[in-house]
Amino acid sequence: MQQYLEPTAILDWKHPRVLEFSRQAVGKAKDAVEKAVRLYEAVRDQIRYDPYSPFYRPEHYQASEVLRRGRSFCIPKAGLLCALARSHGIPARVGFATVKNHLATKQLLEYLGSNLFVFHGYTDLFLQGRWVKATPAFNKELCLRHGIDPLTFDGLKDSLFHPYNKQQQKFMEYVAYHGEYADIPVSVIVEAWKAAYGAQRVQGWIDAMEKADSEALRLFEKEDVVT
DSSP: OGGGTSOOSSSOTTSHHHHHHHHHHHTTOOSHHHHHHHHHHHHHHHSEEOTTSOOSSGGGGOHHHHHHHOEEOHHHHHHHHHHHHHHTTOOEEEEEEEEEESSEEHHHHHHHTSSEEEEEEEEEEEETTEEEEEOOOSOHHHHHHTTOOOOOOOSSSOBOOOSBOTTSOBOEEEEEEEEEESSOOHHHHHHHHHHHHOHHHHHHHHHHHHHTTTSOSOOGGGSOEEO
């Protein structure tokens, strides 16, 4: 279990910014399950979901940097929760899956050129003698805008994306799992995206982000929801 407790250059839980966020999120919680739930809720709602965040360098996934920016996509948010859990002695790792998004924005689907989200990230936490999955990607306000209840996590059972929204339309479907990692494999993710979306398209995203000097290129929360 030791590899799932150690800090890394990306999961830098010993950084003062991470430790302070962790301390405030946990509050007076005593047991590991309650701490994990509070950390999950803090990452879910205090870090806004942004699928247009930078993704091509290790520092883009760094827990302390995600906190500084206050917004990111599923993988850095999952990594942040992983780092926070480790800061409280809870073994944690980052897992990956390919999901089919049945409810997204018109602009995001055009950006990806697909409704497949390759290497979607979640957090795997070791609580009460077993691994449980948590997905802190979508903040509460965004969920409500998309017509779904915010995803909850009780620390006892897996919490993945809702299969249906409030209108009983398919929302998110897991189509492949890629395993769990002790750290975020940035180069593996980038190469998987190039294979799925096209190297030219991915390079175009990188070029645009370089020109924008890492500022937000789009506001996902303002885009047109499509079903």
